[in-house]
Amino acid sequence: GNSVTQMEGPVTLSEEAFLTINCTYTATGYPSLFWYVQYPGEGLQLLLKATKADDKGSNKGFEATYRKETTSFHLEKGSVQVSDSAVYFCAPAGQNFVFGPGTRLSVLP
Amino acid sequence: SQTIHQWPATLVQPVGSPLSLECTVEGTSNPNLYWYRQAAGRGLQLLFYSVGIGQISSEVPQNLSASRPQDRQFILSSKKLLLSDSGFYLCAYARSNSYEQYFGPGTRLTVT
Numbered sequence: 001g002n003s004v005t006q007m008e009g010p011v012t013l014s015e016e017a018f019l020t021i022n023c024t025y026t027a028t029g030y031p032s033l034f035w036y037v038q039y040p041g042e043g044l045q046l047l048l049k050a051t052k053a054d055d056k057g058s059n060k061g062f063e064a065t066y067r068k069e070t071t072s073f074h075l076e077k078g079s080v081q082v083s084d085s086a087v088y089f090c091a092p093a094g095q096n097f098v099f100g101p102g103t104r105l106s107v108l109p
Numbered sequence: 110s111q112t113i114h115q116w117p118a119t120l121v122q123p124v125g126s127p128l129s130l131e132c133t134v135e136g137t138s139n140p141n142l143y144w145y146r147q148a149a150g151r152g153l154q155l156l157f158y159s160v161g162i163g164q165i166s167s168e169v170p171q172n173l174s175a176s177r178p179q180d181r182q183f184i185l186s187s188k189k190l191l192l193s194d195s196g197f198y199l200c201a202y203a204r205s206n207s208y209e210q211y212f213g214p215g216t217r218l219t220v221t
Contacts, residue, residue, distance in 0.1 A: 032208060043199050043212035044153075089152065093208030097143065101152035 002027040002092045006100035009087075013080055014108050021075040021103045023064075023090030032093040033057075033066055033073040038102070039086045047075075047088070080107045111136035115200050115213035122220055128173075128187040130216050132200030135181065140202040142183040143210065144175055147197040159183060160205075195220045 007022040025033070032051045036044040048057035053068035062077045073090060085107045090100040112135045122128060134140050144156040155168045157175035165175050172191050176184045183200060197217050201210040 034209070036212075041215075041217075043215045044201075044210075046209065046211070049209065097155060097158075097208065097210060099153045 002031065002094045002098040004090050004092060004098055004100035006090050006103050009102070009104040010106055011103060012106045012108065015082055016079045017107075019075070019077040019080045019084075019105070021088055021090075021105070022072070023074055023100060024070070024072045025090070025092045026071065027092045027094065030068060033064070034091045034093065035062070035064055035073070035075050036089040036091060036099070037086045038089065044089065080105070082107045082109050111202075111211065113200060113202055113211060113213040115198075115216050117216060118214065119217045120219070122190050122218065124192055124220055125189045128185070128190050128194070128218070130185040130198055130200075130218075132183040132185075132213055133181055134183075134202045137181075137202070137204055139180060139205045141205060142177060143201040143203075144183065144185050145199040145201065147199060147215075149196070153199065156185070190220045192220050194218065 003026045005024045034049045035047040037047045038044045048059040050057040050066035053066050056065045064073050064075045085105055087102045087104045089102045114133050116131055142159045145153045146156055147153050157165055157167055159165050159177045162177050162180055173187050195218055197215050199215045200213040203210045
């Protein structure tokens with residue numbers, strides 16, 4: 001089955017810093033890849049996705065590129081804001097959805 | 110547009126009491142439905158998923174069960190709660206031809 005490895009948190013950054021959250025996966029074939037975000041006390045929201053190799057998903061200033069050769073889908077943002085503080089989950093698609101353990105991001109003003 | 114509802118939002122129950130959490134989806138037919146549990150500070154654990162009415166797949170052995178009495182209704186139950194059942198329960202759906210999941214607001218369950 002699919003599996004995901006995410007960098008461990010928590011990640012603490014100052015506002016306007018550059019963000020990278022690493023994600024690598026193992027899967028059968030080439031599944032669609034997702035990043036979800038969970039704000040405190042809420043459910044998960046889809047942040048961005050990529051459906052095939054070399055696709056770049058983007059939303060709200062976040063980006064991630066589907067790298068087939070390294071089976072990675074790292075999340076990046078050039079300048080984080082306090083409002084980006086949340087837990088981020090990487091997930092390869094599949095019938096039995098497998099989420100990464102989540103990376104908690106805290107952005108300080 | 111599609112929406113997903115969960116209730117209750119919060120619940121405090123004593124050990125040994127029964128549980129019923131409900132999830133309903135609007136705006137789509139024959140969705141795939143999922144129940145997840147999230148322990149404090151942890152990732153998501155898939156508990157059950159369903160591809161149709163009466164079709165339930167269990168991912169882990171536990172004190173919980175799920176049912177899908179209607180196409181867009183998914184219920185999580187327990188006959189006797191344990192302390193270890195405390196957590197944040199999330200329902201999600203995906204359209205039948207997609208793996209993209211949409212989550213409900215969650216139910217925070219505290220077993221005392």
